[in-house]
Amino acid sequence: MKIGEHDWHLDPLGKHIWRGRMETGQLLALARAVKEEGGQLVALWGSDDRALGGGFGIHVVLLTSSGLAWVSCALAADALAYPDLAHIFPQADRMQRATFDLLGIHASDAVDDRKWLRHGAWAATAFPLRKDFDPGLPATRDTDAYPFIRVEGEGVHEIAVGPIHAGTIEPGHFRFSVIGERILRLEERMGYTHKGTEKRFEGMDIDTGAKLAGRVSGDTHSAYAWAYCMAVEMATASTVPDRAVWLRALFLEIERIANHLGDLGYLGNDVALSFGFMQFWRLKEDWLRLSAKLFGHRYLYDRIVPGGVAVDITDSGRAELAAEADRIEAEVRSLKTIYDEHATLQDRFSNTGIVKPELAARLGLTGLAGRASAQAWDARAQFPLAPYDQLDVSMATQRSGDVLARAEVRFAEIHESLRLVRALLECLPAGDLHAPLAAIQNVCEGIGWVESWRGEVVVAVRIGADGRLDRVHPHDPSWQNWPLVEVGVLGNIVPDFPLINKSFNLSYSGPDL
């Protein structure tokens, strides 16, 4: 595969997916070439390969003009360092810090080498993702000293918010430095939902792994389950029946619609327009109840399984879902008119929490929020895998990068997803729902790439020769987008922060495994 002038000797691993191994020295050059052609870094993680006869590994996934490039570098067990990528792709910063917390592999010359995920649940010298980590070690009782960057000067003071909030939301700490109401700096501190998910995957059988993968971030279940299954099917070179693939896409779009409806309601609620909140949540609830009726689970949990799907749709179910899609489309249209014409709501939404396109490109803003800041990436439109290659997905983008733009992208995507739901129902191919996975002989690996409602979800899987999972890394788009919330609020006033935060609606659990 060529990027720029240079051929990087990456081999195709699947449609739009490339795989390569290189020396750590080459990694920087590759990253620069990708950055130059306008690509982005998507994910970065490490692995302990000592049981497979190596040392450690560092893995980087890059989004390039010809698809997703997954490159790995082997690291000797006595030289656990790789070149810092954060100066090329700032979004790598937290991934690098987390990789050190979990595996002890560090980026040399990194500007920020503070801990990220570790809060004192394990010692600074212990690395839980190493195979020889002893889980029986007592948790340390170190005080969690984390050096926030202080803003000094006359009239500056700090507001510390969270990790426990007044509402029932996920835990995260936000440290504001403000003058009056104006935000001078915001620093996030995450890692309060660490569950050891990646460690838990080790040695798990493939079917159970699908359940765990789907629970990485509860609101993105279908995307994670599909990405995991895609990776497993790639690793084992198994084929999935057409009908199953189409049903997976149906589940993914249903999930996207449900989340967007909920978010639009929340955005109304955050400006105290409870009317919008109630109406959108009524629609979301109808949508979830229909999912429960047709597929047996409100959030479609465990409907996507390795090798296919676990549930079919009947003809009457197809008619019912299509009719509900029509109804929701009409209702969303009239609700959008109300949002559009509500002067106070428009005043609150527009010019709030702006992320300019240049900044979004530099810092790697992705997914829905990225598209609201003119970062035109949507895997379904640009690198479509079946069945999206037959659906001609149109991408929703905005340029202004404010709360309003993120709401507009959601509206446009609801309509597009409703169209996709109808198209998927109409052209649903006949056939089996499930095919058994091919037998596993050797250590094998695969990667899944799915455009979730929030952004791209990537799941990389390595299966051992015994047919059990060796290393699974699920990547959430919130990794890239959280730092942009810090930047997007600058110059805004404190009471607008919840609205800005909600317009991104990022996952706390997804990037904290």
Next chain:
Amino acid sequence: MSTGILLQLAQTFLAILLAPLLMGWVNQCRAWLQGRNAPPITQPYRTLKKLFHKDAVIAHNASPLFRFAPYMIFACMALAAGIVPTIANDLPFSPAADVIALVGIFALARVFLALAAMDIGTSFGTLGARREMLVSFLAEPALLMVFFTASLISHSTELPVIVETLAHKEFVIYPSLAFAAVAFWMVSTAENARIPVDNPSTHLELTMIHEAMILEYSARHLALIEWAVALKLFTYSALGIALFLPWGIAARGDSAGAFSLAVGAILLKLMLGGAFLAFIEAISAKLRLFRAPEYLGTAFLLAVLGMLIHFLLEV
């Protein structure tokens, strides 16, 4: 005189007892307008009962002011409720304060609430207190202008005189009062921490004004503050009714029939007013905090316009 005192006591206790009912009614209307099932109208009483049964949790570094403030705030609101005529006019308490002193009573309660909010030293309390002061220093002048407009007609800042002039003298349409009424509505929403200036039902601590100040309160202290909030809404409603829709308030020496009519009238007016408040809240979003000065500036301007119109048309 003794009937006066009896009436005064009856009116004050009725206000204290009925205030949560008005809150419950507004909440009920809000729920209906949002398409929700409404909580029972007596829900605020249940909340108060629950809070009075709980043990108070107080920060270690709280000063006596923190404990004292809820009683002070409740007392201020109860006093204000006694002064504003709801059923009968010109009761013994009425001369205790004219409308200007009434603004002072509200301000006293606010000062105590803001001081108590800052007392513990949490960032939210300070944040809320600061914002409350921002809103109130703009709301108070507007409120005073509204009172001045009303008092120009009756040539007195005494509430009984104003009510007497408007309700029991020859019926005249005063255009100035229409402007003052709109201004009063706007100021009332700000003073009572309602939409569009504040959102009483938010859980987002960073956006709160009033709620941020009382985050540290629990149990009986919180109950008193919640009760005082309900009383404040009741008193403001009664004040609005006395100034702009005073018909039905009994005069001193009226018959028992007139008093029962007055009770019916005030209940009807509160019901309609509460439903209207809920309606306005249902269709409004909360303003950006820094738009609140413009909103209150508009209220002030309307009140001044009302005054000018009085001089142009009504003198």
